[in-house]
Amino acid sequence: MSVLTLTINDIQCTGREGQTILDIIKENKISLPVLCDLKGLTPVAACRLCLVEVKGIPKLVPACTTKIQEGMVVYTDSEKLRNYRRMIVELLFAEGNHICASCVVNGYCELQNLGYMVGMESVRFDYLWQLFQIDASHPRYVMDQSKCVKCTRCIRVCDEVEGAHVWDLKGRGINVRVISGLDEPWGQVKECTQCGKCVQVCPVGALFEKTATTSEMIKDRSFLERILEGREAKIWVR
Amino acid sequence: MGKVRIGTVWLGGCSGCHMSFLDLDERLIELAQVAEIMSSPITDWKLHTPVKEYQDYPEVDISLVEGAVVNTDNVEVLKLVRERSKILVAFGDCAVTGNVPSYRNLFKTDDVLNSVYLDKATHNQMIPSDRVVVPRLLNKVVPISHVVKVDYFMPGCPPSADSIWYTIKCLLEGKEPEFSKEHYRYG
Numbered sequence: 425m426s427v428l429t430l431t432i433n434d435i436q437c438t439g440r441e442g443q444t445i446l447d448i449i450k451e452n453k454i455s456l457p458v459l460c461d462l463k464g465l466t467p468v469a470a471c472r473l474c475l476v477e478v479k480g481i482p483k484l485v486p487a488c489t490t491k492i493q494e495g496m497v498v499y500t501d502s503e504k505l506r507n508y509r510r511m512i513v514e515l516l517f518a519e520g521n522h523i524c525a526s527c528v529v530n531g532y533c534e535l536q537n538l539g540y541m542v543g544m545e546s547v548r549f550d551y552l553w554q555l556f557q558i559d560a561s562h563p564r565y566v567m568d569q570s571k572c573v574k575c576t577r578c579i580r581v582c583d584e585v586e587g588a589h590v591w592d593l594k595g596r597g598i599n600v601r602v603i604s605g606l607d608e609p610w611g612q613v614k615e616c617t618q619c620g621k622c623v624q625v626c627p628v629g630a631l632f633e634k635t636a637t638t639s640e641m642i643k644d645r646s647f648l649e650r651i652l653e654g655r656e657a658k659i660w661v662r
Numbered sequence: 663m664g665k666v667r668i669g670t671v672w673l674g675g676c677s678g679c680h681m682s683f684l685d686l687d688e689r690l691i692e693l694a695q696v697a698e699i700m701s702s703p704i705t706d707w708k709l710h711t712p713v714k715e716y717q718d719y720p721e722v723d724i725s726l727v728e729g730a731v732v733n734t735d736n737v738e739v740l741k742l743v744r745e746r747s748k749i750l751v752a753f754g755d756c757a758v759t760g761n762v763p764s765y766r767n768l769f770k771t772d773d774v775l776n777s778v779y780l781d782k783a784t785h786n787q788m789i790p791s792d793r794v795v796v797p798r799l800l801n802k803v804v805p806i807s808h809v810v811k812v813d814y815f816m817p818g819c820p821p822s823a824d825s826i827w828y829t830i831k832c833l834l835e836g837k838e839p840e841f842s843k844e845h846y847r848y849g
Binding site for chain 1: 752755758759760761762764765767768802804805807808812814815817819841842843847848849
């Protein structure tokens with residue numbers, strides 16, 4: 425596998441063929457906001473927060489799915505990028521009903537942290553106030569559509585790690601919804617193993633444990649790496 | 663140099679931000695040495711209507727506005743306060759985002775009124791028609807920045823006393839309050 429050289433923010437970096445710009449950014453400890461990205465899951469470029477500028481390409485590209493190339497010149501920080509990132513976060517807040525004060529993950533929320541990161545003092549757009557459903561049919565967990573940012577982490581972890589594929593997407597544009605089973609109540613989906621992986625990887629308060637109340641739900645995403653490393657090392661195989 | 667003139671305003675909120683303001687504790691003494699609280703929800707002369715309550719709102723250097731804009735009176739008060747303030751600060755999450763009062767936006771205004779005044783009322787079931795006493799609800803609850811220009815945002819439900827003190831100190835010293843997780847938090 426050949427080694428490629430590129431520059432990110434005028435710093436010379438190296439990477440292996442097949443790696444993404446985001447891989448190199450992480451390896452070099454460069455700060456870049458992400459939301460749908462989670463180590464261990466297939467990147468899907470759903471949130472567009474990791475957009476970067478690449479010299480010679482007129483449009484912005486998502487760092488998580490763009491493969492590095494020899495001589496690539498990447499910029500992760502500019503006035504234009506900062507504007508777009510802040511706009512994306514504001515639009516996420518405007519689209520869902522994100523009332524932090526009454527949310528189970530208040531204080532531990534990745535969307536909140538992104539707000540601080542991009543300097544979101546307020547939302548300049550009109551809030552949409554769509555009426556979303558809450559699905560509390562599962563014995564252990566709740567799905568609150570109003571907090572969902574459609575990052576699809578739950579879908580990917582259930583499919584790629586747990587192997588149950590309980591979750592999926594339906595609809596288009598603003599009507600996209602994360603659904604369980606064939607758009608059935610979560611509690612009636614027999615494939616659900618109640619493992620809770622989807623709950624733990626959810627960056628916001630869309631998926632939470634029934635016992636959690638405001639500001640109580642701290643999520644543990646480190647389990648994913650432990651599981652994947654364990655499988656790789658076959659530590660559970662007799 | 664005279665004291666800095668500060669006013670505080672209470673729109674559609676729970677007054678938690680004003681309670682947090684009182685949590686400044688002994689810092690209030692320090693504040694009183696350099697600033698004068700010209701108006702607040704508890705110092706104002708109460709007249710008969712919510713709007714008149716603010717008609718004598720003084721010209722101030724800094725106004726802290728708590729609460730979302732939920733009714734027609736809030737709109738009038740807010741515009742008046744904006745006119746008479748050099749610096750207007752959105753004080754707390756309701757003023758910044760709409761926060762809990764904006765949950766009402768999930769329903770039609772008429773349905774909300776019917777539910778509160780007719781369906782769930784046990785006595786005198788009627789929707790108030792006297793708009794002087796009970797102001798007309800707006801169709802949507804909105805943050806104050808969607809009605810007037812806001813100079814600074816102080817999120818938090820409520821903002822901590824430290825956040826309030828940080829903002830006031832910055833403004834008194836003529837510095838720009840820096841937005842960061844260190845100084846503010848949502849919710």
